[in-house]
Amino acid sequence: AQSVAQPEDQVNVAEGNPLTVKCTYSVSxxxxxxxxxxxPNRGLQFLLKYITGDNLVKGSxxxxxxxxxSQTSFHLKKPSALxxxxxxxxxxxxxxxxxxxxxxxxxxxxxLVSP
Amino acid sequence: EAGVTQFPSHxxxxxxxxxxxxxxxxxxxxxxxxxxxxxxxxxxxxxxxxKESKQDESGMPNNRFxxxxxxxxxxxxxxxxxxxxxxxVYFCASSQVSSSTGNTEAFFGQGTRLTVV
Numbered sequence: 001a002q003s004v005a006q007p008e009d010q011v012n013v014a015e016g017n018p019l020t021v022k023c024t025y026s027v028s029x030x031x032x033x034x035x036x037x038x039x040p041n042r043g044l045q046f047l048l049k050y051i052t053g054d055n056l057v058k059g060s061x062x063x064x065x066x067x068x069x070s071q072t073s074f075h076l077k078k079p080s081a082l083x084x085x086x087x088x089x090x091x092x093x094x095x096x097x098x099x100x101x102x103x104x105x106x107x108x109x110x111x112l113v114s115p
Numbered sequence: 116e117a118g119v120t121q122f123p124s125h126x127x128x129x130x131x132x133x134x135x136x137x138x139x140x141x142x143x144x145x146x147x148x149x150x151x152x153x154x155x156x157x158x159x160x161x162x163x164x165x166k167e168s169k170q171d172e173s174g175m176p177n178n179r180f181x182x183x184x185x186x187x188x189x190x191x192x193x194x195x196x197x198x199x200x201x202x203x204v205y206f207c208a209s210s211q212v213s214s215s216t217g218n219t220e221a222f223f224g225q226g227t228r229l230t231v232v
Contacts, residue, residue, distance in 0.1 A: 004157070034220060043119070044158075044206060044223035090158060101146060101210075102171060103221065105158040 002027045004093050006106035013081045014114050021076040021109045023091030032094040033074040034103065035065055039087045047089075050074060061085070081113045117141070119224035121207050127230045133195040136227045140189070140209030147190050148210075148221060149182060153203040161205075164190060176201075197231045204228050 003026045013019045025031055035047040048059025055067045065076045074091060088110050092103045120139045128134050140147045149161040161180070162172040166187035175182070179198070184190040194201055208221040 036223070041225075043121075043225035044208075046220045046222065049220055092158075101148075101163055102160045102174075103148075103150075103158075104160070105150075107155070107157045 002093055002095055002104040004091050004104055004106035006089075006091055006109045008109050009107075010110045010112060012112050012114065015083050016080050019078050019081045019085070019111065019113070021089050021091075021111060023074045023076065023106060024072050025074060025091070025093045026072060027093055027095045030096050032096060033065070033067060034092040034094070035059065035063070035074075035076050036090045036092060036105075037087050038090065038108075044090065047076070081111075083113050083115055086111055086113045119207055119209050119222050121205075121224035121227050123227060124225065125228045125230075127232060128197055130199055130231055131196045133193065134197055134229060136192045136194075136205055136207075136229070138190045138192070138207030138224060140207070141222055144209035144211055144222075145187070146210040146221070147184060148208040149190070149192055150206040150208065150223075151203050152206065152226075153200075158206065161192075194229075197229075199231050202229055202231045 005024045033050040036044040037047050038044050047063050048057050050057045050067045058064045063078050067074050088108050090108045091106045094103050122137045145166050147164040150158050152158045160174040163170045164184045167184050181193045204226040206223050206226045208223045210219045210221040
């Protein structure tokens, strides 16, 4: 069965510092991996995805994520955090072979960037 | 271009009542999905439409939930009768049909926050 783990309920970082939001996954085959963000009173917004190719994926708002197959991880990163990055972040996986249109999400990580 | 829209944004109903949630996908998107997030937990898949057909409804919790997508445009999700554990945020998403793989991202609506009291 597919699953996603986001081990941190909350990540606190000071503005200007680098940030990392962790995600590990488990799928039977090769995954498609996604990050979504939910700002207060807004829907889920797509940030970035890994399909194939370069393990470092760049996305919206300066975010990037690194696919690590051996560690089955897809951590979200940003070199310099902004207060406006404070939001709820969800990692998601989609199996290429089984039920390939269905996303499996993690529980979410709340990012709090302090001024 | 309009995104995925959901109505209502909030709904508070009493246990035993009926509620109907509506989702309008992005125009031209054949795939439509319903997901639910119960407080503090993961976002869970409920079901997937391709046009008007149910492709996968493996995530529907029980027969109190009924989803429809007549004409392959907007979709409704009806909960009848509602129970306390149905409270949560219901998200709708849509995506284009990919040519051969599932790598197209889904676009989500703002969600409907359902509270059953």
